[in-house]
Amino acid sequence: xxxxxxxxxxxxxxxxxxxxxxxxxxxxxxxxxxxxxxxxxxxxxxxxxxxxxxxxxxxxxxxxxxxxxxxxxxxxxxxxxxxxxxxxxxxxxxxxxxxxxxxxxxxxxxxxxxxxxxxxxxxxxxxxxxxxxxxxxxxxxxxxxxxxxxxxxxxxxxxxxxxxxxxxxxxxxxxxxxxxxxxxxxxxxxxxxxxxxxxxxxxxxxxxxxxxxxxxxxxxxxxxxxxxxxxxxxxxxxxxxxxxxxxxxxx
Amino acid sequence: xxxxxxxxxxxxxxxxxxxxxxxxxxxxxxxxxxxxxxxxxxxxxxxxxxxxxxxxxxxxxxxxxxxxxxxxxxxxxxxxxxxxxxxxxxxxxxxxxxxxxxxxxxxxxxxxxxxxxxxxxxxxxxxxxxxxxxxxxxxxxxxxxxxxxxxxxxxxxxxxxxxxxxxxxxxxxxxxxxxxxxxxxxxxxxxxx
Numbered sequence: 001x002x003x004x005x006x007x008x009x010x011x012x013x014x015x016x017x018x019x020x021x022x023x024x025x026x027x028x029x030x031x032x033x034x035x036x037x038x039x040x041x042x043x044x045x046x047x048x049x050x051x052x053x054x055x056x057x058x059x060x061x062x063x064x065x066x067x068x069x070x071x072x073x074x075x076x077x078x079x080x081x082x083x084x085x086x087x088x089x090x091x092x093x094x095x096x097x098x099x100x101x102x103x104x105x106x107x108x109x110x111x112x113x114x115x116x117x118x119x120x121x122x123x124x125x126x127x128x129x130x131x132x133x134x135x136x137x138x139x140x141x142x143x144x145x146x147x148x149x150x151x152x153x154x155x156x157x158x159x160x161x162x163x164x165x166x167x168x169x170x171x172x173x174x175x176x177x178x179x180x181x182x183x184x185x186x187x188x189x190x191x192x193x194x195x196x197x198x199x200x201x202x203x204x205x206x207x208x209x210x211x212x213x214x215x216x217x218x219x220x221x222x223x224x225x226x227x228x229x230x231x232x233x234x235x236x237x238x239x240x241x242x243x244x245x246x247x248x249x250x251x
Numbered sequence: 252x253x254x255x256x257x258x259x260x261x262x263x264x265x266x267x268x269x270x271x272x273x274x275x276x277x278x279x280x281x282x283x284x285x286x287x288x289x290x291x292x293x294x295x296x297x298x299x300x301x302x303x304x305x306x307x308x309x310x311x312x313x314x315x316x317x318x319x320x321x322x323x324x325x326x327x328x329x330x331x332x333x334x335x336x337x338x339x340x341x342x343x344x345x346x347x348x349x350x351x352x353x354x355x356x357x358x359x360x361x362x363x364x365x366x367x368x369x370x371x372x373x374x375x376x377x378x379x380x381x382x383x384x385x386x387x388x389x390x391x392x393x394x395x396x397x398x399x400x401x402x403x404x405x406x407x408x409x410x411x412x413x414x415x416x417x418x419x420x421x422x423x424x425x426x427x428x429x430x431x432x433x434x435x436x437x438x439x440x441x442x443x444x
Contacts, residue, residue, distance in 0.1 A: 002407055003367045003386065040431060045367055071269050076388060076429045096265050098429065121298060123363055123390045166363070195361055220361070250367045250386040 003250045004214045004242070005045035005221035006235060007199065008228040010035060011052050012081075015061045017229075018052060032065060036073045039228070042235040045250060047073065048101070048169075048223060051081035059088075063095050070096020078126055089116055093124060101169055103128040104142035107149055107156070110163060117164025126199075127165040129153060131186060132173040138186045145173050157190050168194065169223065171201040179205030179227070187217040199223050207233060207241040214247050252442065254278040255290035257317070260307045261297035261329055263426070270428035270438055284316045292322055292442065296428075297329030298390070301353070302341035304333060318346055323444040324420050331415065331422035332393055340393050348420050351395040356408050363392040364407040370425070375402035375416050377423075379440050385433045387425040389413075395424065 011018040016030040036047050049069065051062040059082070066079055079092050080101030089100050106112050106127060116125045130141045131153040138153040157168055170190060172183030182203045191198040197220035200213045204224035213219045227233045239249045256267055258280045271278045271294075278294070279286055287293055295317065297304060308314045317324070317334075326334045333345050338353035345353070356362045367386040370378075394411040397404070403414035405424070413424045421441065427434035 001368065002364065005366055070266065071272060074270065074273065074429065074431050074435060076426075094265065096269060098266070121300075123298065123365065167365070195358065197361055197365055220366070 001248045003045070003248045004219070005199075006043075006210070006238060006249070007046045007048055007221055007223040008039045008044050008235070009048040009050060009201070009223050009225045010229075011050050011225070012062060012065065013051075013053050015065050033068050033072050036069055036077065039235065040073050040075045043239055043250065044075065044235055045221070046075060047077040049077060049079045050101075051079070053081075063091050066092055066095035066097050080126070080128060084112070086112075086115055086119060089120060093120060097124075099124040099126050099167070101126040101128040103130065106160070107140060107142050107151070110159065113160055113163040113165055117166070122164045122166035122196075125165050126167045126169050127157075127160045128169040128171065129157060129160075130171050130173055131183075133183075133186070141173060145176075153186060154190065154193065157194060161194055161196055165196065167197045167199060169199045169201060172203065175203030176201070178203055181205065181209040182213040182217055182219070182222065184212055184217040187213060187219050191218040191220065197221060207238055210238060210242060211245045211247065214242070252276065252292070253290045254292050254294065254442070255287045256280045256294045256296060257287060257313065258282040259297070259304060259311070259313065261299035261304050263296050263298040263328065263428070266426075267294055267296040267327065267428045270435070273435065274439060274442065276442065282311060282313060284312065287313075287316055288320065290322065292444070293317075293320060293324045294441075295324065295326040295330040295334070297327065297333065299329055300340060301329065301332060301338040301343040301345065301393075304329060305343050305345060308333070308346075314346060318348060321419055323441065325441050326420070326422035327428070328391060328424060328426060331395065331424050332391075334415070334420060334422050335395055338393060349395070349398065349400050349415050349417060349422070351398050351400070351412060351415065353393050353395055355393050360408050363390055364394075365390045368405050368407060368425075370403040370405055370413055372404040373402065375414070375421075376444060377402065377414065377416065377421055377437060377440050379443075380436055381433060381440075387427065387430040387433055387437075389425045391424060
């Protein structure tokens with residue numbers, strides 16, 4: 001049976017992980033390659049590396065880092081952060097990334113999704129959606145959640161699927177950083193309506209939150225950062241817990 | 252040991268090369284017939300669309316080369332599908348090493364089949380040391396029907412052949428290069444054949 005996936009997310013700035021990472025047995029806590037390897041060995045199902053740098057010079061540092069990750073990590077990994085052109089995508093995939101995420105650039109120019117799907121295949125095009133619930137509606141935000149678009153989240157997700165997106169990475173801004181659980185309603189609404197996998201993100205604080213997002217939230221995968229980085233919930237502990245709650249995971 | 256990875260217009264060639272480098276082997280990525288024929292083992296990876304890939308293989312004479320090799324040969328993902336008789340993906344005649352038909356998953360669940368799933372009914376040296384029910388990583392929308400040449404089975408929407416073998420030809424639908432320790436063991440087993 002196809003498993004639910006657990007995905008740690010690492011924010012990268014100038015070749016180093018940004019948030020302090022509290023990990024046993026890692027000498028350089030800021031080294032994304034060492035962290036990625038450690039997560040893979042602990043049983044992470046995929047990894048996401050987000051480049052949060054702004055300048056062009058730092059972007060090329062990130063491409064070099066992707067090469068190093070690809071050589072050392074033996075599970076699939078996705079990269080993203082400011083991806084806006086086919087050339088940029090091509091350089092990341094050539095460096096060895098399995099998938100890329102696009103966000104603001106796709107909202108600005110939806111045809112980008114079509115072109116990426118056609119040129120590189122839907123399987124590597126992950127559409128990241130930052131969404132917020134306000135005034136009785138879930139809508140899409142861009143530029144790191146700073147700018148509202150007014151676009152209905154379900155409408156955008158469906159359009160993205162029609163254009164060739166292969167997965168949706170859904171982050172609820174209402175929940176992100178709260179550690180009070182994932183946004184179960186919008187996640188299940190999207191996951192049941194769409195013919196592609198939905199990765200839930202934002203709000204993970206306990207093992208039960210993951211149980212909820214896979215059962216009530218119908219998510220195909222769940223992404224989290226700080227609870228893994230700070231060792232609050234080790235991945236083997238989480239997966240064992242999910243297994244005991246009848247959720248299919250790779251142990 | 253000389254390992255050739257067949258270079259053609261499909262993705263994931265780099266990730267297979269990197270997986271071999273992790274095993275201490277520097278493979279040759281090539282579309283040169285002599286280099287492919289003289290390799291000790293040949294790997295035929297691929298992520299992409301069947302008809303475009305077949306057109307490319309034919310235009311470059313690689314279809315004849317591939318079907319006449321005698322050394323151990325491993326197709327991965329699209330590689331497996333191209334080694335079968337026919338694919339429903341754009342109604343493509345394939346290499347015909349295996350008699351299997353490649354069909355599209357019925358849309359009863361999310362397609363592509365993406366993520367970690369089990370392999371069972373393992374019955375070949377390629378899976379030496381691998382337990383039935385081990386997890387490997389899949390990304391595909393088309394599948395090979397069950398057959399006598401099947402050496403591993405997986406269930407998604409329906410049961411299908413996730414690995415095939417006939418004579419020197421081996422093929423896996425999943426990605427050993429992305430399947431953690433299990434995948435690395437399968438690649439090592441192939442290198443040891």
